[in-house]
Amino acid sequence: MKVYLNGEFVEKEDAKVSVFDHGFLYGDGVFEGIRLYDGNIYKLEEHLVRLEQSAKALLLQMPVSRDEMRELVCESCRVNGLSNGYIRLIVTRGVGSLGLSPRGCGPSGLVIIADTIELFPKQYYEDGLKIVTVPTRRLSAAALPPMVKSLNYLNNILAKIEAQATGHPEALMLNEQGYVAECSGDNVFIIQGTTLATPHTASGSLRGITRDTVIEIAGECGLTVEKKNLTRYDIWVADECFVSGTAAEVVPVVEVDSRVIGDGRPGPTTLRLLEKFKEHVTGDGTRI
Ligand code: PMP
Numbered sequence: 146m147k148v149y150l151n152g153e154f155v156e157k158e159d160a161k162v163s164v165f166d167h168g169f170l171y172g173d174g175v176f177e178g179i180r181l182y183d184g185n186i187y188k189l190e191e192h193l194v195r196l197e198q199s200a201k202a203l204l205l206q207m208p209v210s211r212d213e214m215r216e217l218v219c220e221s222c223r224v225n226g227l228s229n230g231y232i233r234l235i236v237t238r239g240v241g242s243l244g245l246s247p248r249g250c251g252p253s254g255l256v257i258i259a260d261t262i263e264l265f266p267k268q269y270y271e272d273g274l275k276i277v278t279v280p281t282r283r284l285s286a287a288a289l290p291p292m293v294k295s296l297n298y299l300n301n302i303l304a305k306i307e308a309q310a311t312g313h314p315e316a317l318m319l320n321e322q323g324y325v326a327e328c329s330g331d332n333v334f335i336i337q338g339t340t341l342a343t344p345h346t347a348s349g350s351l352r353g354i355t356r357d358t359v360i361e362i363a364g365e366c367g368l369t370v371e372k373k374n375l376t377r378y379d380i381w382v383a384d385e386c387f388v389s390g391t392a393a394e395v396v397p398v399v400e401v402d403s404r405v406i407g408d409g410r411p412g413p414t415t416l417r418l419l420e421k422f423k424e425h426v427t428g429d430g431t432r433i
Pocket residue numbers: 178301327328329330331332350351352353354355356389390391392
């Protein structure tokens with residue numbers, strides 16, 4: 146496998162970065178996770194925009210233009226002979242001194258890894274997930290906007306550890322006000338009758354690209370979509386619940402905090418949205 150690293154494609158074993166890169170020292174950088182489906186890089190443009198916006202929020206200089214980045218991502222898939230896979234796009238502050246200051250760092254580092262994907266266990270989709278609310282709260286937007294997909298994922302990692310410690314694969318995270326924000330690496334939705342609801346991004350969630358697609362599909366399916374504050378109670382008493390993300394796609398949730406959701410089986414509307422999502426993924430994006 147070849148990895149794109151700061152201007153060249155190198156063998157995976159040779160893809161090494163400096164320990165003085167502030168991406169390594171401080172998590173000072175941004176990233177994207179993108180799917181390749183049958184030669185189509187799903188929503189590449191949307192991912193590139195989000196990457197640029199994350200970088201802008203951190204006053205981080207993009208190392209290449211949008212057009213160059215698009216071409217490098219496509220080339221990364223081609224050189225590795227991939228038609229299905231997962232692409233990790235990373236921009237770091239670059240090499241600097243040991244101090245916190247980004248002044249004197251640079252140029253920005255760029256890494257593109259195009260690899261095969263390790264899919265979630267089939268059982269998650271067939272039986273649904275059992276998740277739990279964790280004590281760690283989602284970062285306040287006043288501290289670091291959760292819309293920024295930064296290399297510092299400690300907030301989410303702590304949530305994941307807490308969920309796993311109680312035998313759950315995924316964590317439900319609340320924001321400082323106690324409203325539902327998102328899961329450690331996925332957005333969360335509920336269905337109540339013909340209404341699909343999800344926390345608005347101001348609740349402290351990433352503006353997921355899968356989330357946007359789900360909202361679009363839900364509209365096509367005749368569901369009313371609401372972005373609003375959700376409480377744990379709203380989730381416990383929902384007809385259906387699911388999470389969405391690039392790697393996960395759409396995964397039904399059947400239990401939250403020991404409360405069975407609906408009849409304890411993946412909900413019919415969730416399954417319909419997942420089916421429709423799968424129809425979308427080869428048609429909306431960039432051909433490699
Ligand atoms: N929230 C967080 C914290 C994430 O890291 C991700 C991406 N894994 C998502 C939501 C889902 O976003 P997307 O659909 O763009 O992958």
